[in-house]
Amino acid sequence: MLNHTDKGVIEVKTVLDNNKNNLPMKKKISSFHSIKRDSLLYLLLLLPLAYIIIFKYAPIYGVLMAFQDYNIFEGISGSEWVGLDVFNFIFHQNSFYRALINTLALNFLDLVAGFPAPIILAILLNELRYVRLKKLTQTILYLPHFLSWVIIGGMVYLMFSSGGMANSVLSSLGLGNIEFLSQKTNWLIMYVGVGVWQSVGWGTILYLASIVGINKDLYEASDMDGCSRLRKIWHITLPGIKPTIIMLLILQIGRMISIGFDRPFVMGNSLVSEYSDVISTYVYRIGIGSGDFSQATAVGLFQSIVGLILLVAANFIAKKIGEHGIW
Amino acid sequence: MMSNRLRMNWADLLIIIFISGVAIICLVPFLYMIALSLSSNNAIISQKVSLWPVEFTIETYKTILSDIEMIYTLGYTIVLTIIYTIFCMFLTICAAYPLTKKRLKGRNFLLTVMVITMYFSGGLIPSYLLVKNLDLINTVGSLILPGAMSVFNVIILKTFFSSLPESLEESASIDGCNDLGILMRIVLPLSLPCIATLSLFYAVDRWNGFQDALFYITSKNLYPIQLKLYQIISANQQLDTQQGEGSVGAFIVPESLKAASVMFATVPILVVYPKLQKYFVDGVLTGAIKG
Numbered sequence A: 001m002l003n004h005t006d007k008g009v010i011e012v013k014t015v016l017d018n019n020k021n022n023l024p025m026k027k028k029i030s031s032f033h034s035i036k037r038d039s040l041l042y043l044l045l046l047l048p049l050a051y052i053i054i055f056k057y058a059p060i061y062g063v064l065m066a067f068q069d070y071n072i073f074e075g076i077s078g079s080e081w082v083g084l085d086v087f088n089f090i091f092h093q094n095s096f097y098r099a100l101i102n103t104l105a106l107n108f109l110d111l112v113a114g115f116p117a118p119i120i121l122a123i124l125l126n127e128l129r130y131v132r133l134k135k136l137t138q139t140i141l142y143l144p145h146f147l148s149w150v151i152i153g154g155m156v157y158l159m160f161s162s163g164g165m166a167n168s169v170l171s172s173l174g175l176g177n178i179e180f181l182s183q184k185t186n187w188l189i190m191y192v193g194v195g196v197w198q199s200v201g202w203g204t205i206l207y208l209a210s211i212v213g214i215n216k217d218l219y220e221a222s223d224m225d226g227c228s229r230l231r232k233i234w235h236i237t238l239p240g241i242k243p244t245i246i247m248l249l250i251l252q253i254g255r256m257i258s259i260g261f262d263r264p265f266v267m268g269n270s271l272v273s274e275y276s277d278v279i280s281t282y283v284y285r286i287g288i289g290s291g292d293f294s295q296a297t298a299v300g301l302f303q304s305i306v307g308l309i310l311l312v313a314a315n316f317i318a319k320k321i322g323e324h325g326i327w
Numbered sequence B: 001m002m003s004n005r006l007r008m009n010w011a012d013l014l015i016i017i018f019i020s021g022v023a024i025i026c027l028v029p030f031l032y033m034i035a036l037s038l039s040s041n042n043a044i045i046s047q048k049v050s051l052w053p054v055e056f057t058i059e060t061y062k063t064i065l066s067d068i069e070m071i072y073t074l075g076y077t078i079v080l081t082i083i084y085t086i087f088c089m090f091l092t093i094c095a096a097y098p099l100t101k102k103r104l105k106g107r108n109f110l111l112t113v114m115v116i117t118m119y120f121s122g123g124l125i126p127s128y129l130l131v132k133n134l135d136l137i138n139t140v141g142s143l144i145l146p147g148a149m150s151v152f153n154v155i156i157l158k159t160f161f162s163s164l165p166e167s168l169e170e171s172a173s174i175d176g177c178n179d180l181g182i183l184m185r186i187v188l189p190l191s192l193p194c195i196a197t198l199s200l201f202y203a204v205d206r207w208n209g210f211q212d213a214l215f216y217i218t219s220k221n222l223y224p225i226q227l228k229l230y231q232i233i234s235a236n237q238q239l240d241t242q243q244g245e246g247s248v249g250a251f252i253v254p255e256s257l258k259a260a261s262v263m264f265a266t267v268p269i270l271v272v273y274p275k276l277q278k279y280f281v282d283g284v285l286t287g288a289i290k291g
Helices: A002-028 A031-037 A039-067 A085-090 A094-114 A116-127 A131-146 A149-160 A165-172 A184-212 A216-224 A229-254 A262-267 A270-276 A279-289 A293-320 B002-006 B010-037 B041-045 B059-065 B068-099 B107-119 B124-133 B151-163 B166-174 B179-190 B192-208 B211-216 B225-233 B235-243 B255-290
Strands: none
Touching: A031 A039, A039 A085, A039 A293, A039 B068, A039 B107, A039 B124, A039 B179, A085 A293, A094 A116, A094 A184, A094 A270, A094 A279, A116 A131, A116 A184, A116 A229, A116 B010, A131 A184, A131 B010, A131 B255, A149 A165, A149 A184, A149 A262, A149 B010, A149 B225, A149 B255, A184 A229, A184 A262, A184 A270, A184 B010, A184 B255, A216 A229, A229 A293, A262 A279, A279 A293, A279 B124, A293 B124, B010 B255, B041 B255, B059 B068, B059 B255, B068 B107, B068 B151, B068 B179, B068 B192, B068 B225, B068 B255, B107 B151, B124 B211, B151 B192, B151 B255, B166 B179, B179 B192, B192 B225, B192 B255, B211 B225, B225 B235, B225 B255
16 A cells, blocks of 8 residues: 555656656747647737727827828828928917916916815825714715716806806805806816816825725824824824825826816816917817817827826936835 | 714814815705706796705706607717727727736737837827728717727736636636636636726716717717717807807707706716715726736
């Protein structure tokens, strides 16, 4: 019996050894064989790759028209190359600088007002000790995130136009009419305020999750030392979520020059276009509106490149000051 | 300890008041929309309506629900959203599953090819011209194909697949299951929560999508609900610019109808949102851990 078992063990060992010997052999199998072995997996990848190439890389190739006098009938292969003339032209357009400055300004205001708001709200939600109230308010606070800007814009115009609720409440208080949406500075405040309204609740999710991740012992120890709530927030909660804050700050700074289309388009109107015309709406207007495809593409390319540089730079700075970057 | 938990001090009270205040601000626009849509036009014009309907009437909703176009748009957008979501999930699964296999030759290269598109894109105009050259303008395809797969979602799903215990797949492959069988019988059934979350992200994107419809769709029977809603809401603004030319016959959209249309497009979200909220939050957290 014993012998038999021993033999079995030895046999297994030889098989294992053989396998070991085979390993280098396996690595040597030609790529043809490995492709044949995984042919099903490659087949699965076929459609997604086709999608990426057609709908993501073809537009990147299309960027070439920024260096051409693009003619829609000739296409990129037939259009005349003009070097940097298109960029030269747009860099001399006042309307381009207006869109650029508005984009940066609106994003900057969003950063100033919209970045701290979810941090404060998350800390307060965390301090809220009634679980059911917390759950209920979270459900309500996340809701605006799921509405389209068309819906939000519609609500804003119905509420804040001259005949809307805001003005009727103000006039019943004897404060008169305020042009919330047609006076430029007021519009700016509305734009930023509505942005905060839409995003503040949803923005708390990541902070709340990282607050949960803070070591509970720290709070208990500070309780022993008789720390006040405010001190605990300042010395434990805030440092605990600092990595999250830095990471989200990097991301937002990296997006300083990119701006969505829906929000400025839906909220803007002809009376405030001096402030509401941003790069996305400008590209839409000169590109799809007037058919100046080369110029619109050049503006878009400029935006992409500056955006990429900003992201890399923000990430670099974050790593320099000893924080984790996004890479 | 217990007494400490239940004792409420002034700080707790302030926090409750503040957070409730913010929550109420989140709700006020909805209450106002409901109030407007249920009030008579006279009451609205004379600015009597705030958060409660004045001269209660459901006439506006009758108008909307008897408007064939509105019902058509709603049904069309629901079908469009479902088809879009299924197609997107199909592509996302097809991309994510093979990329979890370390033995796959060229895996890193393919991943890089995909991730690059997250940081650099051709921009609005090249994408528009592509859709135009593919003859997709004014087709349902233009609302489905260009945004059919999010690389970000592929990475979330790939991370989820990789977190499943490897032994399950190994034993299945020893039992003679091929890769497709493993995907269908083992990986997908175990990944339903993640698939549900990503499907919801895709569905919300399509339901709320406005920009692509504005760019690519000009024929009215292909308008998704957001574009239709935009037309209704901005109807009077267009009218203002036409008035100078003395145009007659342009129809004025009353505020109550606008408010009811806003509610009409919002209610589907309000209906599904509370039950699905958990999945959305999970999705954000999974995405963030990866990103």
